[in-house]
Amino acid sequence: MSSPLTLEAKSPIQEAIRNLTHDAGALYAPAILEQLRSMRGKDPAAFARLRAQAKETKQLSMSEFDRLTASSNDDSPPDSGIFVEVEPWPEEVDGADLLDDITHALARHVIADKETLRAATLWATFTWLVDMVQVAPIANITAPEKRCGKSILLTALGKLANRPLQVSNIAPAALFRSIELWAPTLLIDEVDAFLAAHEDARGILNAGFTRDSAVVIRCVGDDHIPTPFNVWGAKALCGIGKIADTLADRSVPLRLRRRIPGENVESLRHSDPAFWERLRSRLARFALDSAEAIGKARPTPITGLNDRANDAWEPLLAIADLVGEHWPT
Template sequence: MNEVDPRYIIRPNQIIQKNIAAFTIPIITTQEGEPIGQWQLYQQFPDGSREVSKLDTTLQTPAGTTYYFHPFPSPPAIAKSSGWSAKARKQWLEAGTQNDPTETFNTVHNLITRYIDFNHDQAEGIVNTLTLWIMHTHIYGAWEATPYLHINGPAGSGKSRVFEVLNRLVYRPMNVSNTTPAPLFRQLDEQGGTLLLDEAERMQERTPEVSELRSILLAGYKKDGKAARCEGDNHASREFNVYSPKALACIEGLPHALSTRCIRIMMFRAGKDSQCYKRRIDEQAKHWQQARDKLHTLTLEQGVVWLQLAKRTDVCPNLHGRDYELWQPLLSLASFFESQGVADLHAGVLDFAYYNHEQGKQDKATDIDATLLRIAARMILTQTIAPTAQEIINCARLDEAETFDRITPRKTASILKAYGLTTQKSNGKRIYNNISRKDFQRIQQNYGLDLDLPKQETQQQTITQQDLDLLQVTPNTEYIPALETCPTVPSVLAREAIGHEGYVGY
């Protein structure tokens, strides 16, 4: 038995290695007179030679390296678009055509500006960023992390038009607004692609389904991002690879942990004299196809270059941590296209990265405030015992540990105090007492926040010492809420508190 090195077990949808660049293309053939879907593998090697073959479970390169494909994809749907036209594929294979990187960049850039009006003083930085991100979706496998996009803005600001453009240009688009976890992680695992998730406001919801979707999005930012599931009668555990570029569009904000994985593109309503949205998106469909053909060809022709760009550390001055991860792929691509003739591209995108970073710091503070206010509102308005700052931050950590682990109870109290919510001393603790629904309604109105207030005041129940004895709860024990009871109404808490140690719900 020959042991296989895990480094050579790869997904076939997008292959960028030092000795080969390749990807799968869905085509339609016939079998016994019936149309069937089939995967073909288009390959280009460092010496410039090119091949195409039916996808098999393994691939051996001219250099002698054997790759093993896992998972092996199911046959593509009959209606699945190849993205890369048959004519362009034939020219690439037979004529050995070379793609001009500058021409490819300008083609995508010009399509964006023709159909989208950003009406923003950072418009050029946004257009360049979108152009580079579209290119990145075709080669994201070369990087260890992929930036998400957050398309944010009021109704009528052009978010849907941005998605229409992305849907015609990104690698293997998955345009959805109401998906469930199972088909999403299976398709990402089998075929890869670019997720375009509209109406992403629902990622704020607390339902089990949305929580599962949110976990897929959080994990899929990194190359080793996996979604673990139990399958079959024996409930065997299996991991699904959910790494891929993703764009999320919404009017309201995203959960903070998710927003930190995104480059935010803020949209505003276009002026009355704007012509962009009066143009039909497919008025000249051939222009979209020409752009896709150029993107696919460039992907294969520059395979080794993409690997080199992924290792560059000099393209992101003064950007660190998550900001570095977000911007390094795009800034390294900007450096490449600038070297090919796109003037002043890197400096312009870097300026937009700095702008985005500063805006992100302000948005982060707002998101944290809103989350703590929502939790405080639910706990204060639905629980009998007034909570402390410690109890509020404990609840926040259960849902978004990455965001709230470093926020202390003292900091929590300071944030809530800025909105007029103060504590009172009671039995040696400082609690949030005598705060009413009207106080939270005032905050909503004055600060434009949606605190998801309970629809009506919950009738408070008096908890006696006999109740506590029955539940075997010690009143002075530190409150450590469980996720399913944080926060909820007293009648539910009383049933769920049994079996929990500590001051659960009271």
């Protein structure tokens, strides 16, 4: 017997979504809102699918949609306070110009060679397309010593990434639950100390590299029922020295160095929040327009790299190839 919340093709809600192109208030009619609030509380999966449909129309402010569809006793996961809703840029975005602007923005705050800055730019862009690819490379921010700007680069990536969750310490049980619950871009600082204290977290991070293998099983509840948790998603690690070989094997290295006399950077803390907001908005629009092409992309492997290293670079190369100009080189 089908659920009473299952949407028929000609249901009032589906009809309202189709009408959004010429009636921006179609989903906010009182009867429709009541159905949406009921669905959000009783069938979160159906509500999430419907929300994605509404978002694809690009006719709504999704923060307003979330506010209006929330009931007074809504007990859904409180991620609205963790992640800021990003409104896509209203016009089509030139991909090469966007990536150039991101690279220049990073260069204002971090000392690194051009290749590292370009790799960081491609990785930040990949976080907006993670649902379209089959491999999720880890961004491995590393340096041989302290005060090389590692945490600054991690924070800058957090200002660019989709659904960023930046932490310095997280228990393994919270790690896989957070990924399953929120599907964040996970940004872990002080990873050398973190993994030393939580060796079992390495297996969770390893598992999230490919979509097919991104599941860990843990026993849950008083009856210790084996339960699968999805750990697929983008992750960045920041620390001093080398990380474990299994993690490095699944990573794109972002190597930093100390400033030399005459090199200067701007304070990231004092940067204009609106500047980063505009970049995120452009990234969101680029991802919407490019998702299908990235999903179908099969970039040429890099000569000299092993198979797993080429796997790690695959989504980044797909983005570079798509935007063209000087980026594929």
